[in-house]
Amino acid sequence: MKLPNGYGSVFKLSGRRRRPWAVRVTTGWTDDGKQKYEYLGYYKTRPKAMMALAEYNKNPFDLSAGKITFKEVYERFKKERFPKMSKSSQSGYTMAYNRSKSLHDMKFIDIRKSHMQEVIDNCDKSHGTKRKIKILYNQLYKYAMENDLTHKDYARFVELPRNNTKSSRKPFTLDEINKLWEHVDRLDFIDTVLIMIYTGLRPGELVEIKNENIRLEERCFRGGFKTEAGTNRVIPIHKKILHLIEARMNPKHEYLVTNHEGNKMSYYVYYHERWKKIMEQLELDHRPHDCRHTFATLMDNAGANKLSIRRIMGHAGKDITDNVYTHKDIEQLLIAIDTLK
Structure with missing residues (x-):
């Protein structure tokens, strides 16, 4: 089935790949009339690729990796991964995201270890909360690298403080x-x-x-x-x-x-x-x-x-x-x- 003009395209890449189906959209034209493309992502099956393209056309976002913010990466991660998670995991990621407000509007490629470290260092909650924030950063960078939104994982350099808090859990007598x-x-x-x-x-x-x-x-x-x-x-x-x-x-x-x-x-x-x-x-x-x-x-x-x-x-x-x-x-x-x- 031929897709409408300007809708984007889905095609299979050569070779043996884990995600062989590519999705790309036209973002402009060169001076000599050739199309400029940006890739939306790579998918395991054609139906999943078509679904991603349909979602993009329903709610377009800036595909330029240089302009995508922390918030936009999180929203894409949330849409793709949350349906596969338990409710408790979803709540943990949501909490960690809400405690990272200083990063929300930053361009993802501009974020460095120091920015994430500051969020954790200034968090006045438990060690468990800080650990969940770091887990969120790890998962966002993994997602971003899988989708060519960044080329370096700064989250792996973020450090957690030593857990000096005593467990508040007490067994029933x-x-x-x-x-x-x-x-x-x-x-x-x-x-x-x-x-x-x-x-x-x-x-x-x-x-x-x-x-x-x-x-x-x-x-x-x-x-x-x-x-x-x-x-x-x-x-x-x-x-x-x-x-x-x-x-x-x-x-x-x-x-x-x-x-x-x-x-x-x-x-x-x-x-x-x-x-x-x-x-x-x-x-x-x-x-x-x-x-x-x-x-x-x-x-x-x-x-x-x-x-x-x-x-x-x-x-x-x-x-x-x-x-x-x-x-x-x-x-x-x-x-x-x-x-x-």
């Missing part, structure tokens, strides 16, 4: 865990606190668990994200919480944890409308991530197999090379989880 069990049939959603304590799930992972991935008869389920080792990992179910998970599973619902309408619950709603209410009613002072810290502490105190603990929690390591679990692997995970009393 045995008395507090017993208190949760005492009220498990009296207060809504206390079961979710216990599920996290006995699985090591991150709170953001809890609300992503789908019922179809739970195998009650095998006492395990698949879930998790954030790291390569943590994504879609097998998590054994402790006998103590098996009935809690079974009772929460509703064949009409896609997710294990849902809102009052039976739809997926966001972490924001879970934390502000469920977690805080439980902590207030039981007079406890904990944040959701304390459950994961509690799990790690309990497993370590029980003398559980170290490799099994890392696999259950989704921690990467030299001895965790893939996400393939054999029947024997799952048996080992169950043995490890059953060390908890």
Whole structure:
């Protein structure tokens, strides 16, 4: 199909390339009547290239690498990468971008290590926040280099300060865990606190668990994200919480944890409308991530197999090379989880 005049063109480059389909648009004419081109980008398939060209024509932007700002690179990165990310990852990048306001209107090719370093050095938030800002810079430069918007990665020179902050996470005590069990049939959603304590799930992972991935008869389920080792990992179910998970599973619902309408619950709603209410009613002072810290502490105190603990929690390591679990692997995970009393 012939494209309209002035619309741009899509064509395949020669040789073996990871992204062989090029997209370019006409940006002007030479004195002798020849067209001037700028490349929009390179894509794996023709449909993706055509989609990128259509998006550009719907909302044209300056293609000159010398004029593209930090904000424009971020917006392009966001449009392409956000749909493939978890909500928590999107929130992290958005927060990091908002804390980089001094860079927003700068031309991307004019940004140097000192500009990014200043943002991090002047950030008055936690070490974790500063680390997320650096991750954003790393990802933007990777994206920019893939699309020929820059030729040097200055983000790799940015340094993080030493993390001198003590962890604010504190595990639940045995008395507090017993208190949760005492009220498990009296207060809504206390079961979710216990599920996290006995699985090591991150709170953001809890609300992503789908019922179809739970195998009650095998006492395990698949879930998790954030790291390569943590994504879609097998998590054994402790006998103590098996009935809690079974009772929460509703064949009409896609997710294990849902809102009052039976739809997926966001972490924001879970934390502000469920977690805080439980902590207030039981007079406890904990944040959701304390459950994961509690799990790690309990497993370590029980003398559980170290490799099994890392696999259950989704921690990467030299001895965790893939996400393939054999029947024997799952048996080992169950043995490890059953060390908890």
